Amino acid sequence: QLGPRNKKRLPPGPKGLPILGHLHLLGKNPHRDLYRLARKHGPIMGLRLGFVPAVVVSSPAAAELVLKTHDLIFASRPTNEASVYVAYDQRNLAFGPYGPFWRDMRKLCTLKLLSNLKISQFQHMRRAEVGLLVTYLKRAAESREAVDLSARVAELNGDMNFLMVFGKKYSTMEEKGFKDVNRESMEIVGKFNLADYFQYVGVLNLQGLHGKMKRLSKVFDGILEEIIDDHMKKQQQQRVADLVDTMMEIMESGQAGFEFDRRHVKAVLLDMIIAGMDTSSTALEWAMSELMKNPATVSSKASSYQKKARVIVNVWAIGRDPDVWANPDSFTPERFVGSEIDLRGRHFELLPFGSGRRGCPGLQLGLTVVKLVLAQLVHCFDWELPDGMMASEVDMAENFGLVTARAEPLVAVPICRLHKY
């Protein structure tokens, strides 16, 4: 058990510095740094991030221990300051501490917001939006124009996501400054905040993030209030109920069966926006980048580690574990032909959606969107690199964050494959 006697126990790891612990070993791309360290120190490695002890897990077997065998112990996310300010004091799903509230909220989101029924109700809208992108690309193809595929895919996904959540497009939100606060809050949530690693630093407010977070949460709140008010004024007649309609109905009818007020509605709306936006579009831009680049195309001791230790499952490292994957860095989709490994969290070699209790509840929606858009992009067009660029020159550098996207946008020239569609 996790008694005080085990207080100092952490699995072996590199030598750390006083106060900083191992923070100095982590640079711009911590997933890569942790991968390198794990190759040396093993798949269950102990680190100290400032005052926060951490266990870094870097193999499928070790991930299974955390996400399946001992999942109950690890079912809460560490509290971070952003979740307190921006997510209505953790009244949301993504940051809600594990317990009865989180379980109720998870059930509500899975059954009412992200169910297969709800996903299929928006099929028509998704087709129409993808149709608009295809039309745009067709025009670009006619003039052999290079397009910023990263931006176009992000905008498409943003529009689809917002239409489902708010009933209006992301691209029409510009005048309200929503895009800016959205971008800023993604940055803050993904950003390294000293107070999350040094208990006593928080009160000193060294990075000035408190003020920023407060300001952002105020702007978000104003926009969300306005959107909810608009929905309440307009009767939802024949249109498909968006997520604001659905949640307000649940709130007003009292059918949630647990404390569920306007703050919860707003917190979950932010979840759906933040978790649903860049995830699917980033998967798409990486998939397209790989296609452009490749035209041919443990131990059961886990439960006795120090209480409050933070567990980091480095899914990036696991997906590249040379003991599990042959040529892990090569893009070889054929490796999955005839393989039983899928990506839904049952096979710990591949965990794009996480696994277990906290695994992604938007998996079905994410996969639906990624498959639909990718299929259209490669079915309707061949793609060429601009200005005679070689496939080998496609820059594959990433930008670490809440979602690890491409550092540079993917720019390519569409060539129509079909005469009529």
Ligand code: HEM
């Ligand atoms: C390709 C698209 C997507 C990917 C790769 C993805 C990936 C993930 C991952 C890795 C997690 C964390 C899992 C864990 O901690 O074990 C997560 C959590 C979550 N995702 Fe997704 N996601 C995607 C799309 C979506 C969409 C479309 C939505 C909703 C609109 C969504 C909503 C959420 C929520 C609410 C959580 C937090 C769940 C909780 O803490 O209980 N995701 N996702």
